[in-house]
Amino acid sequence: MWNRNSRVPGSVQPVYGAQHPPLGLSQSTGTSSPAKNQKAKNFDEFQQCTHDAWEFSNDDLTALGLGKVFQDVAESTANSVIENHKKINKTGFSSSPTNAANNGSSRQQSKARQEFDPDVPETYPRPNSRERDKNEREAIKLRKFEEVLSEDPINIEKLRALCWNGIPIKLRPISWRLLTGYLPTSKSRQKETLERKRKEYFLFVDKIFNGTTDFNQDTYRQIKIDIPRTKPLIPLFQKPQIQLMFERILYIWSIRHPASGYVQGINDLVVPFFTVFLSEVNGYKYVDDLDISELKEEHLRSIEADAFWCLTKLLDGIQDNYTFAQPGIQSKVSALKDLMKRIDCGLHEHLEDLEVEYLQFAFRWMNNLLMREIPLQCSIRLWDTYQSEPEGFSNFHLYVCAAFLKYWSRELKEEKDFQGVLLKLQNLPTYHWRDNEINQILAQAYELKCMFADAPSHLQNNSS
Known part of the structure; x- marks a missing residue:
């Protein structure tokens, strides 16, 4: 694949300028920043000079200087x-x-x-009406989910409608298995299906991963390079036992899908499934609070197998994103550019004036489904909606990216040069984001979908 064997991840190579500093660094550190140089004339040139665009994730950074804030609050x-x-x-x-x-x-x-x-x-005591209303809404929402999930067979369309606005954390694992089609809606078949599919996965492990013949060293080497880059600031994903599980999932998937094979970025897509299924056995704690030694081996085996099959279901729907030259991503980046002409002409013209190409920042958005732009818990919330939308990971994701770019319109317009815009786009301050921000993005994305999804001529008229 075009984006293999990168020496320094997370950078745009000389055809676009010098390397940008890692996340959290700025010009004040003395690190060189990208400066506008010559541009690639086509995608082939771009792929030859672009690394995998990996950076430290924003989602695990913490705000600095809180001690001063707390002191001010105390004095006040x-x-x-x-x-x-x-x-x-x-x-x-x-x-x-x-x-x-x-x-x-x-x-x-x-x-x-x-x-x-x-x-x-x-x-x-005076009750906090806002908190009370929120708790009542969550209780009503939970009851609605429980009613749907208690049916036999489960009405998948009703479940999709409920999941659009987010899934209660304790019902997310079973809901995701159902939404991906991994778990059957008939309750009499669910236990047998899970046992059979989990057994089948570990037969793949013995035959494909642990087998000594026809082992693809090139693919495995690239996976080994990328695994430590997967959420590097979350300690859980740096543990050898977890990394081995990810290696098996990705290697087996790539061997069973030779049309695309492994492409950098697919490693990120394992994380939400793994985290959600892990929550079932760790008391729904955040992964930062998890001690892997507390988990039973049988639980880890089930999590690994379920993550593999759900990842397979997801990638089946966006396969053209990872085939040769990644045509699916190219078409989506082009569609994003056309969409921005209509919904934020000022920002689009600003990017054009500074000669910032959409491919330079939106390629990663499409390739990694915004996994490196927003916190992990926000990605999980986003995927609730993606799995309830028809072709959510492909078509609806385009409108989410458009809403996401528009969200930063004012800040981007304040940047006066190529370097400033590109650094901003590669280091968006989303580490503090929670469900409220994601809900805002999703609401605008849905509005854009209603306006443009069934009216492609809207993107053509007055788009100059």
Whole structure:
């Protein structure tokens, strides 16, 4: 494949300029940044001079300087308490019987004092209506999922409709198995299917991975290089036992799919499946809190097999992204460019004026499904919707990328040169993102899909 054997991942090579610094570095570090040079005239030239565009992920970085923030908050709170006590003294609020008789019941005075002074113990708690409403909505949502999943056979269309807005964490593993088509909707067949498919996967391990004949050393070598780059800031994915599981999944998939073979970036796509199925056996903790030694071997085997089969189902729908010259990605990048002409002409013209090619940043977005642009938990939330949309990982992903690019429009327009725009696009500050930001992107993506998916002429008219 074109993007193998990269010496320095995460960089655009000399045809586009010097290497950009790793994530989190800037010009102030003294590291050279990409400078506009000559551009590749076609995709062949691009693939010859482009590395795999790997960087440290944004999702595991933490905000810096929190100590100063906490100190400021503490001082502000202390000053507020002092001022509130002054107000209470001026207004004469007291819990004495005399004042209670003159000014109303003691309950009313207690509430009045609490309005002025947050330090006063709250004898009569006031419910947080926003939190209460959220909990009620989550409870209703959970009940709806449980009702659908209790049916036999399970109505997959009802399940898809519910999953669009996100899946409750405890029901995500079974929902993903159903949505990918790995798990049958008939409950009488589910246990037998899982046992058979898991056994079949480990027969592949014995025959293909552990076999001594026809072992593809080139493919295995590239996989070995890429595995440590998979979520490098999450300790779990740096453990040898987990990396071996990923090696087996990727090698077996590549040997069974010779039309494409292994392509850099596919390693990222194992992570959401692996994390979701892992949550079933680790008490739904985040992967940072997991001690792999606590897990049983039989659980790890099931997770590995399920991740393999679900990855296979996913890649079957976007196979042209990974065949020779990756035509699926090329067409999607071109479609993104046409779409941006219509929905944000100002940003599109800004990129054109600075000679920033969409291929320089959007190739990775399409190749890795934004896995390297947003936190892992955001990717998992995004995949809830992708699996509920028809051709979600291919067609709907285009509109998500358009909404994602438009989200940064103002900041990108403020960058005045090629170098600034490209560095911004390669280091977007999404490490703090949660479901709210993803829901906003998804809402706009759905709006774009409704406007353009069934009306391709909209992309052609007035697109100059």
